[in-house]
Amino acid sequence: MKISNYLVKPGTKISLSKFSTKDTSGIKSKEDAKEFLEKNIEKMIELQDKLYASDKYSLLLVFQAMDAAGKDSIIKHVMSGLNPQGTQVYSFKQPSKEELDHGFMWRIQKAVPERGRIGIFNRSHYEEVLVVKVHNLLKYQQIPSEFIDNKIWQNRYEHISDFEKYLYENGTVVLKFFLHVSKDEQKERFLARIDDKTKNWKFSAADVEERKLWNEYQSAYEEAITATSKKFAPWYIIPADKKWFARLLVSEIIVETLKKLDLQYPKLTDEQLAELQKCKENLMNE
Numbered sequence: 001m002k003i004s005n006y007l008v009k010p011g012t013k014i015s016l017s018k019f020s021t022k023d024t025s026g027i028k029s030k031e032d033a034k035e036f037l038e039k040n041i042e043k044m045i046e047l048q049d050k051l052y053a054s055d056k057y058s059l060l061l062v063f064q065a066m067d068a069a070g071k072d073s074i075i076k077h078v079m080s081g082l083n084p085q086g087t088q089v090y091s092f093k094q095p096s097k098e099e100l101d102h103g104f105m106w107r108i109q110k111a112v113p114e115r116g117r118i119g120i121f122n123r124s125h126y127e128e129v130l131v132v133k134v135h136n137l138l139k140y141q142q143i144p145s146e147f148i149d150n151k152i153w154q155n156r157y158e159h160i161s162d163f164e165k166y167l168y169e170n171g172t173v174v175l176k177f178f179l180h181v182s183k184d185e186q187k188e189r190f191l192a193r194i195d196d197k198t199k200n201w202k203f204s205a206a207d208v209e210e211r212k213l214w215n216e217y218q219s220a221y222e223e224a225i226t227a228t229s230k231k232f233a234p235w236y237i238i239p240a241d242k243k244w245f246a247r248l249l250v251s252e253i254i255v256e257t258l259k260k261l262d263l264q265y266p267k268l269t270d271e272q273l274a275e276l277q278k279c280k281e282n283l284m285n286e
């Protein structure tokens with residue numbers, strides 16, 4: 001599987017309709033994908049252990065998608081098996097009054113993973129150039145009116161990229177995933193949520209209202225992804241009609257990225273090694 005096929009190359013203008021939602025990179029069955037995913041989870045467990053022990057880098061995974069694209073289930077499956085002490089998941093909902101009394105990055109900053117950890121954002125700062133743009137929510141944000149002009153989105157993309165560059169240069173590796181689901185598949189999943197009692201809780205009538213704004217959202221995503229896919233914080237467009245493939249691809253991207261960091265367990269000095277030997281002798285002589 002070539003992960004670069006799913007990478008949005010910095011500086012290229014994307015059109016989501018040109019990206020497949022159904023691609024499975026030649027993998028034929030759910031069973032095969034599951035097997036590969038399990039292998040990747042093993043590798044992730046090992047890499048996470050080194051990430052934690054070396055305490056230098058952190059990894060931030062950002063998940064954005066239309067409703068029912070499978071964010072929750074990807075987070076659940078891909079992160080299963082990882083050490084819970086080294087992971088943290090944040091779900092960003094509509095901002096609170098206190099959050100709205102600050103700039104949009106305030107609540108995000110506080111949720112960035114500390115060194116050694118893997119942080120997961122279920123929705124993120126990108127909502128500020130997606131839902132806020134599509135629904136024209138700026139008027140509720142109390143931003144002084146002189147800053148609300150026709151450059152505000154461009155300015156926000158720049159704020160986001162500056163922030164992500166800052167994270168990168170301080171040891172946080174940022175990966176961003178757009179789970180790309182088709183409009184037909186979304187409909188199927190909504191219907192399943194209505195028909196299946198165990199899935200009713202996942203359905204909200206508001207999701208159907210949002211679906212009416214499908215094209216507006218797709219355009220907002222295209223513009224935001226085009227403006228913010230950078231070498232230091234790349235976007236990947238994940239075909240998500242087949243959940244089993246989306247899970248596998250995300251795991252593959254995580255493993256390849258962590259491998260490139262060349263993580264090592266901390267090396268002990270000669271003095272520390274001698275100290276260990278002394279402790280061993282003491283224990284043996286008890």
Ligand code: ATP
Nearest residue numbers: 067072092093094095122123124127128131132137
């Ligand atoms: P999800 O839809 O992510 O699975 P959920 O169904 O549990 O989560 P929702 O009530 O749908 O919960 O919460 C997410 C909602 O919050 C979305 O509609 C999202 O667009 C909105 N939201 C997130 N961040 C912002 C923001 N910065 N400004 C306005 N709305 C936001």
Ligand code: MG
Nearest residue numbers: 067068204207
């Ligand atoms: Mg929702």
